Amino acid sequence: MLNRRSDKLELLRIAEAVALEKSIDKELIISSMETGIAKAAKSKFGEENEIKVIINRENGDIGIFRSLKIVENPENLNTEISLDSAAELDSANKDKKIGDEVLQTLPSFDFGRIAAQTAKQVISFNVREAERDRQYNEFIDKKDTIVSGIVKRLEFGNIIVDLSRAEGIINKNESIPREVIKAGDRVKAYCYDVRREPRGQQIFLSRAHPKFMEKLFILEVPEIYDGLIEIKSSARDPGSRAKICVKAIDTSLDPVGACVGMRGSRVQAVVNELQGEKIDIVNWSEDASILVSNALSPAEVQRVIVDNDSKKLDVILSEDNLSKAIGRRGQNVRLATKLLNYEINIMTDQEESERRQLEFKEKTENFVKNLELDETLGQLLVAEGFSSIEDIMNSSTDALIKIEGIEEDTAKELINRSKEFFEKDQLEIQNKIKELGLENDLINHNGLTPGMLVTLGEQKILKLSDFADLASDELTGGYDVIKGERVKLKGYLEDFALSKKEADELIMSAREKVYDN
Numbered sequence: 464m465l466n467r468r469s470d471k472l473e474l475l476r477i478a479e480a481v482a483l484e485k486s487i488d489k490e491l492i493i494s495s496m497e498t499g500i501a502k503a504a505k506s507k508f509g510e511e512n513e514i515k516v517i518i519n520r521e522n523g524d525i526g527i528f529r530s531l532k533i534v535e536n537p538e539n540l541n542t543e544i545s546l547d548s549a550a551e552l553d554s555a556n557k558d559k560k561i562g563d564e565v566l567q568t569l570p571s572f573d574f575g576r577i578a579a580q581t582a583k584q585v586i587s588f589n590v591r592e593a594e595r596d597r598q599y600n601e602f603i604d605k606k607d608t609i610v611s612g613i614v615k616r617l618e619f620g621n622i623i624v625d626l627s628r629a630e631g632i633i634n635k636n637e638s639i640p641r642e643v644i645k646a647g648d649r650v651k652a653y654c655y656d657v658r659r660e661p662r663g664q665q666i667f668l669s670r671a672h673p674k675f676m677e678k679l680f681i682l683e684v685p686e687i688y689d690g691l692i693e694i695k696s697s698a699r700d701p702g703s704r705a706k707i708c709v710k711a712i713d714t715s716l717d718p719v720g721a722c723v724g725m726r727g728s729r730v731q732a733v734v735n736e737l738q739g740e741k742i743d744i745v746n747w748s749e750d751a752s753i754l755v756s757n758a759l760s761p762a763e764v765q766r767v768i769v770d771n772d773s774k775k776l777d778v779i780l781s782e783d784n785l786s787k788a789i790g791r792r793g794q795n796v797r798l799a800t801k802l803l804n805y806e807i808n809i810m811t812d813q814e815e816s817e818r819r820q821l822e823f824k825e826k827t828e829n830f831v832k833n834l835e836l837d838e839t840l841g842q843l844l845v846a847e848g849f850s851s852i853e854d855i856m857n858s859s860t861d862a863l864i865k866i867e868g869i870e871e872d873t874a875k876e877l878i879n880r881s882k883e884f885f886e887k888d889q890l891e892i893q894n895k896i897k898e899l900g901l902e903n904d905l906i907n908h909n910g911l912t913p914g915m916l917v918t919l920g921e922q923k924i925l926k927l928s929d930f931a932d933l934a935s936d937e938l939t940g941g942y943d944v945i946k947g948e949r950v951k952l953k954g955y956l957e958d959f960a961l962s963k964k965e966a967d968e969l970i971m972s973a974r975e976k977v978y979d980n
Contacts, residue, residue, distance in 0.1 A: 475523045487593045493518050495589035500525065508569060511541045515566060528566035533559055595659075598629045602657045602666050609678045610668065614648045624650060629666060637669035639702040642738050651736065653678060671701035676742070679733045680707065686721045695747045698801035704790075705740050706758060706798045710747035719744045745802065751776060755807060758799040762788035765812060773962035775806045779815045806939075806963040826850055833888075834880045843868060844877075852888075856881035892917055902926045904976070910969045915956050922955055931973040935966035 478496060482489040497516040504514045504527050513530040530542075537543035549556040549565045556565050612624040612631060620635035622644055633652055644650060652668035653675035669675060677694050686692040691713040699705040709718040722744045723730050730742055748754045752767035755776050762784040768777035780788055788809050789796050800807050810818070823845055830841035833852060847866050849855055855863075855877055863874035892913040896906065899920030904927040906916060924930055939961050940954025956966070 475520075481590060487590065487597055490520075491593050492590065493520065495593070498589060499584075500527070504569070509541070511539075513542050514569075525571070527569045527571060529569055531565050531567055533561055533563050533565060535561060599657065599659050602626075602629060602654070605654050605666075606657050607674070608654055609651055609675070609682070610654050611649065611651050614644055614646050614650055616646055617644070622650070624652065624668060626666065631666035631668045633668045633670060637667075637671050639670050639738050639740075641702055642670070651679075670737075671699065673697040673699045673705070676705055676707060676733065676737060676740075679736055680722060680729075683729045683732050684722050684724070686713075686716060686718075691716055692718045692721055693747075696802050696804070698798045699740070700794055700798060702738055702740055704743070704794055704798065705737070706743045706745055706802045708745045708747050708754075708758070708802055719746050743798075751803070751805065755799065755803060755805070758802050759788045759795060759807075759809075762795075764788075770962075773806070773960070774804065774964055775808065775962055776803070777815065778807060778809045779812055780809070782811050782813075785809065785811055830855075833884050834877065840868075852881050852884055856885050889913065896920060900925055905930055908969070908973060908976075910965070910972070912959070915959055918955060918958075924955070927973050928977045931970060931977045933970055935963050935970060938966040938969070939963050 475493075478489055478492040481487070482492050497518055500518075501514040501516040504516065505512060508514065508529070515528045515530045517526040517528070518524070519526075531544040531549070532542060533546055533549050534543045535545070537545050537548075544552070544565060544567075546559070546561065549559055552565065552567060559565060610626060610631065612626040615623045615625040615630065617623070620638075622633040622638060624631045624633060631652070631654070633650075638644070650670070652670050653672045654666060655669050655672055655674065656665075656667040658665045658667070674697075676699060677697050680694065681687050684692065687694060687709075691711070693710045693712055695708040695710050697705065697707040707722070709722055711718040711721075721729075730744065734740060734742055743758075743760065745754075745757045745760070748757065751769050751771070755767055755778060756764040759778065762780060764784075765779050765781065767779070770776070778788065787795070790798075796807055796809055823842075826845045826849075827838065827841040829852065830836050830844055830849075831838055834841075834855075836844075843866065844855065849858070858878065860871060860874045860878065863869050863877060864871050869877075895917050896913065899917065901916055901920045902925055905911070905919070905925065908927055908930065911919070919925075919930065924933070933955075936952065936954065938954050938956045940952050940957040954961075961969075
């Protein structure tokens with residue numbers, strides 16, 4: 464019975480024990496008990512009543528009340544009461560006014576089996592929700608940090624980690640390949656996400672994330688922790704190789720040396736945690752050409768052609784250094800690309816020379832053929848930096864006559880011929896697009912020029928869905944290593960100087976349109 468002294472004290476003891484076990488505020492437990500008892504009381508006194516339960520925090524006394532609202536003309540006597548009736552109910556209510564709440568004391572009662580079960584369910588549910596809230600609030604602060612726990616079990620390649628008061632999961636693709644982890648092992652991992660879900664918070668961990676390596680360096684290198692050295696970026700091929708780019712805020716420090724440590728002790732501690740992953744520590748530079756040279760070490764770079772607008776780097780080196788720069792299966796250049804967030808095109812000095820000669824020849828032939836020029840004038844225009852007929856069309860007479868050998872009449876004629884060709888060419892392109900049968904959704908896709916559309920149509924890419932299924936390398940081209948040989952892959956839109964970033968954006972926007980519909 465609720466009115467027995469032992470039952471009253473037992474409630475408080477239970478509340479305190481549960482609060483201690485679940486690390487939840489005792490007040491929340493008692494509030495849950497009040498809600499549970501009120502739910503049970505409704506089954507006794509009627510669901511139409513508004514029941515309120517108050518547990519005395521000092522002695523455990525339980526008060527059960529019907530909550531009534533003071534109104535002028537009560538209609539529902541289970542929830543409403545007049546001002547006069549409220550004063551008659553309790554003299555303490557004489558100061559109440561319309562709209563206030565009054566409590567009518569109800570007799571204590573014995574819980575029946577169903578009422579007791581109802582109260583227990585409400586209390587259990589509220590305690591469980593409070594525990595989930597506590598766990599979520601505790602671990603949301605651990606996002607973007609390293610956590611440590613004991614491996615509880617393995618499920619289909621995923622690793623469930625006991626974090627003391629919660630469980631985290633290392634998904635199969637977030638673990639280090641070929642790493643052997645067993646139940647009972649203690650592991651460290653990077654907490655990259657904490658999500659609140661109906662069944663409780665989900666804590667997502669990773670040992671393959673680049674941030675995991677960065678956080679390990681922060682733990683091992685005091686200069687990074689103190690802010691004297693900054694980590695600019697990092698890239699990993701988990702379990703195999705990684706690169707981390709560091710910059711000294713205090714210019715008196717050697718950032719690479721500080722990260723390596725005495726006899727390599729600091730970097731070795733990180734390597735051991737990453738299961739022997741080889742780590743290249745790269746010295747940061749504002750100059751992209753110096754930075755890419757550092758990132759491609761041990762290869763020796765001869766020169767770098769930087770295109771900051773397209774975020775492209777052409778790296779020229781000797782034949783002997785080619786394989787070093789590319790790395791096994793393209794690993795070195797791939798990691799350097801992620802590290803710098805630049806598209807890196809590696810070529811030998813001979814390849815670069817051949818490419819320049821071929822470009823010079825193609826541009827010259829374009830001018831000679833389409834503007835009916837002699838070869839010498841065509842070569843002169845290319846040498847002065849004109850790459851296309853559109854460049855000449857958009858130029859001015861004054862700019863052209865500054866070129867030695869070009870007079871005013873010639874300059875005007877060049878611009879007129881360029882305009883005539885451009886107008887004719889645009890008309891032919893539009894007709895060609897119609898002949899190829901390109902669909903409107905592809906024709907109207909923002910970012911694709913008429914020339915690009917013709918090229919795509921010739922490759923039988925006629926619909927936006929066809930375009931959305933492409934990879935950026937198929938558009939821009941690049942190099943691949945096939946059976947140990949470095950092979951040049953031609954991209955569909957390579958001739959349009961499309962950067963990898965631009966190609967990615969074009970493809971992603973196409974996918975959004977196709978798959979959202």
